[in-house]
Amino acid sequence: MPPTCSGLLCLSLLLGKSLLVSSVQVVTSGQQNISLNGKWTLENSNGTLSLPAEVPGCVHTALLKQGYIQDPYYRFNDVAYGWIALDNWTYTTTFTVPSDMRAKQRVMLVFEGIDTISTVSLNGAAVGRTDNMFLQYVRWVNSHDPHEAVHTSPVRYAAQRSEAHSYRVPPDCPPEVQQGQCHVNYIRKEQSSFSWDWGPSFPTAGLWKGVRLEAYDVLRVFHLATVPVYNQTSSGWSLQVELQVEVVAEVTRGQLTLSLPGLDTQQTFPVQLLPGRTRNTYTLHVNTVRQSEHRGNTLHINTAFPFFVRLQVYFRTVELVQEPVPGSPGLSFYFRVNGKAVFMKGSNWIPTHSFQDLVSPAGVRSLLESAVAANMNALRVWGGGVYQQDLFYSLCDELGVMVWQDFMFACALYPTEEDFMDSVREEVRQQVRRLKSHPSVVLWSGNNENEVALATNWFGIPGPERPLYVKDYVKLYVDNIRALVLEEDQSRPFLASSPTNGLASERQGWVADDPYDPRYGDTHYYSYSRDCWDWSAFPRTRFASEYGFQSWPSFSTLQKVSVPEDWSWDGPFSSHRQHHAEGNRQMLEQAGLHYHLPNATDPLRRYKHTLYITQVMQAQCVKAQTEFYRRSRSEVVGGKGHTMGALYWQLNDIWQAPSWSSIEFGGKWKMLHYFAQRFFAPVLPVGFEDGVSMVIYAVSDLSVDLNLTAQVWPVNNQTVGGELLLPVDALLKGCGNCTRRSCLLAFHLEDNHGNQGPTFLLFPPQTEVRGDGERGYTVTLRSTSVAPFVWLDAGDVPGRFGSNGFLMASRSQEVGFVPWGPTSAEELGRALTVTSLRDVY
Ligand code: BMA
16 A cells, blocks of 8 residues: 555546456455445536535536536436536545555455546556546556546547547537537447437546455456357257456465256366466366256356355357348348247347436336336347446346347447557457356347448548548457457357348458348338338348337426426427437328327327327337238248347437337336337237238247137127138228228237237227226226227326227226336326327317
8 A cells, every 4th residue: 555645545536538457356255345435525627616426426416416406307408517528527535444454465446437538546646547438447556557647528538539530530420409529439438428319418427336445365356257158069068167366375276166056067177376367267067958948057166265156157059040041032130049040029228327327226127127028038238328237137137138239339430549449459358258147148249330331321431531441440340349259258149230231241341232231131220201001111121120210208207307388399398309300390290191190279288199199100100110020030022031030229218308219218118118018929910901901910939839810800899700811892891881991900819728819909999097906006998989099198107007008999998007116096096197099189
């Protein structure tokens, strides 16, 4: 320890420029830890602001908690608080180190995450600099490295880097409608924190993860990972156990025993640990693994050294299959898990909050449980946000959610100078080591949309300059990121980008002429102007990893961050929150193709109806597109098809604003999420018109044969039979004076045990609502006439309905409501509102 403090360490972190590294931490006996989380002091550059600040945390939340600013999400505050990210800030704390800790051979200062550009000093002497929010930084504190302290705000730092760069690396700035900051591609920080087309600009700074001191005498475990390997030839499993330790004692010999008691497996290895850092991989041959079981097995690691580990390991294989498809030019693109082809059903995950320290474990769990409740089996962690916290991946392991993991690069070109590349390399190493033990992670993917940005020249790069950018692209994602991933983890596939043509992109030098080619790889497809009910417009892709439509969140969600004068579709608040150019107009135009647009004379009523109609449009559009992808699984039409994935854009929101999400900020389900629960159901009837026919197409994800009957009702409730192909004219005639405009069509599938799939009605009735019940509530809906898109909204009461939406004519229906916290029947009854298309007409 530096003598100046004699038992008292003073540490200040100056946010403003680059400590080194490490990964998983296992506490060993004889190791002592002191948490430095809690209250620190935060000061701005000229000392006019000095306040207590919570660690983990960031400047914005510290200012908020101390009352210096209001809710940053309130009204126009994102713009009003732009000054915060332009200043430099210093975090300071003092702490005492007990004498027994000081007596240890080594004391380390561990920052789980620093956001982003900072110099860390201890007792006035700089001990390191940081430049990447995705790194854990570890520093011995009994040595000094003199570093110059450069204190820069993330925004100013990004601008300086761009200025200093010898050529332009576009885009310079986000579109004006996003009201964001420029040059985010120069800083290894959450890319969407400088603004996105669904999110505000809050370039945060701070100690966003925990800080601690660790002291030890003999060794510290830096990294521990387990990777199961399946040998095709012997049909046997082995488990690779990677262990990286730092040894401070003399040469240590001993034994290490790996055992999986549940699988009658045990092996002992001789070990010699030399001073310094060593990394070894031990291969444990596993006796038996019952293939079909997706459950954890406990691995015990016993050693003669002072540490002992117990952890869960899982056995599964994953392959990304790209091979010729009969009757279709191109290559397949699908995931095979434990030897079985899997259709991925799910969505894309974006950061759940602008201030990561405000992301609660309960919030993460609620979102993941909502995904599973909607029959999703996969999520893509999108590359413009953050690598998620450990809890996210553990929950995905537990809930059976497959994770497509992007590296954090999105919608931009990136610099490749050496210090940037060093930082990226360390980021990739740390993140892959941290996450590779999670069976939920099934794919590493280099970036979001950067191949297509180059291929289709988003940034207007003149022809002669293109090779320079292609070279940078290959250097970053192929020569470095891919090479490192292959070195660190061969147990799962790697893709350079999304969308990509996969192997076909590789053959074209990693940038395909058309990365959207539906015959190869994955695609992203957005079209807001074409009628989304027309399925023939959708690309029959191998894998739809992004597609979607915007909607507005519910009134109760918006109400928390707005005032009555904001509640108008054409007002400044509505344009301020809309970060996608022309988004509000596009939503109404798409809705107008099938629904009457709200025209109530009462402005508030009209505003609420408009929010509702955007949700109706979004739910129905994403349903139409997803159903098309699901039925394209077994079809090859015109050489295209064999679709094996549908991940719509996007699952969640970062704030209260219009976006493509199916879940609002705060966790409330939009209409789309209820629809997703149905359109992702394991057995799904898809009804669509094909020429003169109405087709009911049965989709099943189950691996057993089903004997299914389609039941179809016209509006007068007569069963018109189990036919699968119905001429539309005959169908309309069969129910009296039906026309396309007056008819309701309902259908469901039923297996030979009488189990019914969801009933889909295109049009249903007027409603009357009552709430009662103790553990959960039942809302009774009654109607005497057809009411389409019946929508129940519980306002601010947290929870979700069991099902909702569609009633048969002259029927009553009970809908369960599961509250997510204490709520009385009266409270729910008061909060409930019901809207249907009839209210809008
Ligand atoms: C995509 C995504 C995001 C974006 C979304 C909606 O392509 O990768 O960048 O938010 O479209 O525009």
